[in-house]
Amino acid sequence: MTHSILKRLGIFFLPLGLCLNLVVNAAETPQVLTDIQSENMAPNWMISTVSGKELSLYSELEQGNSVVMVFWASWCRHCRELLPAINTLNQEIEGRKIKIFALNIWEDGEPLRYLNNKKIELETALKCDNVAKRFGIKGTPGVIVVGPDKKIVYRRQAGQKVNEVIAKIKDVTHWAPDPAAKK
CATH class of the missing domain: 1.20.5 (Single alpha-helices involved in coiled-coils or other helix-helix interfaces)
Incomplete structure (x- = not known):
């Protein structure tokens, strides 16, 4: 039964x-x-920069720009090596369709004092932990480049040297001048 x-x-x-x-x-x-x-599609973000600008990733991309995002923290030794090189790169982008943003994450120090002391003049936003999470950032420095088509074209690999990162950014952004800037 x-x-x-x-x-x-x-x-x-x-x-x-x-x-x-x-x-x-x-x-x-x-x-x-x-x-x-x-x-490979980048999620959108909206940030408020320390200079008071309200920015959107997609808005920057829709203007035909490539966007370089540097996720950093003032306590990060490798960030302290990379940021000056990114700052120099930023000074060289005039006439190019490239925007560079320093997105501070996981901070317990004084990031603005650090930037001022090192004379780093990047468009900066603080407390970008949620943006880092959406992009899968697991360590600092994180570098992501997004093309105008909203696709991620470069993600810094752990252990990449500063000169390799700069070369890769130049490569994927085609480091070409903006044709409109010549007029």
Whole structure:
């Protein structure tokens, strides 16, 4: 008798389990496809800079700019090596469709004092931890370059030297002058 009851329960629960499995997997499939399709697409952000500007990533990109984002913290030794080189690069971009932003993250020091002492003049925003999270930044310095098509074209790899990062930024932004700047 117990065997008969178990058989009936099995006949009932097996199709139910299969249906539930299909429903659960069907619900997950679009998310997986969305993640794969948008893997290289940059999420938008809106930030307030220390100079009082309200900026949007997509707004900058829609103007035909490539955007370089440097995620940094004042306590980060590698950031202290990279930021002066990025600052020099920023001084060389006149006439190019490139914007560079220093996005301060995971800070427990005094980032503005650090920038002022080092005479670094980058467009800076503080407390950008949420932006870093959306871009999958797991360490500092993080560098991401987004092209005008909203695709991530470069992500700094751990251990890359400063000169390699600068060369890669120049490469992926095609370091070409803005034709409108010549007029």
